[in-house]
Amino acid sequence: MPLIFDLPFEQLASYQGRNPRPQDFDAFWEQALAEMRATDPRVELVPAEFKAANVACSHLYFTGVGGARVHAKLLRPMASHHAHPAILLFHGYTGDSGNWSDKLGYALEGFTVAAMDCRGQAGLSEDRGGVCGNTLHGHIIRGLDDALQGRPEKLLFRQVFLDAAQLARIVMEMPDVDAHRVGATGGSQGGALTVACSALEPRIKRAAPVFPFLSDYRRVWEMDQAKDAYLELQEYFRHADPTHKLEERIFEQLGYIDIQFLASRIQAQVMWGIGLMDTVCPPSTQFAAYNRIASPKTMTIYPDFAHEPLPGLDDQIFQFMMGL
16 A cells, blocks of 8 residues: 555544534524524426436526525436435535536436535535635635624535525425435545535434545645635635734634534444545544434545545445445
């Protein structure tokens, strides 16, 4: 095995993270969930132009917190006469929900499939904005200026995390879905949303995050890995706090959207995929979240792989979800 650039593996197995946890973290998320539950989703289904035998394909739209209309691709098996399982799919940073055809495998096995477009990224979901400061790019720091003024509820990823949980609730309430047989999966940002969704909607039964993003921001900074997907951290300091007078407060505010602090809420069975050469989402940042999960869990480790497709993992996840 090559020398990994992060902590030795025996230290990763017990690593507990470096980013500060806000004192009111739990109250923050309980208030956020109350706002989500009070939001009328106004679900709308629009038939899709894509057609497949034995699968009904629709565009699903719902209203998320703050009034934004959120989009997901929805595939439902036509031949199912009993309540069946469902799977939620979450995409990588800046991307979208992808092609219809790559979701047919689950639908043809009798799953309802819902693949969400994140607000303000490449898909059809709406980003209503309404924050101070940088909106050119950089969703981690979107709303950070407001958070530093005592309004952490403006952090964009708070809303995206809630969208994921709200989508789960909508799918679970569908009459042909068994709410106790719902799974979630995704890679990078999609891995983070898998963790967040499973934490905020504890009825999720199986979760398969792959090298998740949005964890242990201070560790990313201290490793000098504030580049690639985390480049906006460096840009924020350079433009908004060049002498780092606010460094402690900045990382504390980012703690509200740090998945390591949500991970302990997960009740699902978890199958985690990781490459130990990952310089985009360093292994220690992933272990910071993984080590806080108390439910049954396993980690599939690829010693020689980075932030890239992990051979055979999609097949393993598919088989894992067949157990729903």
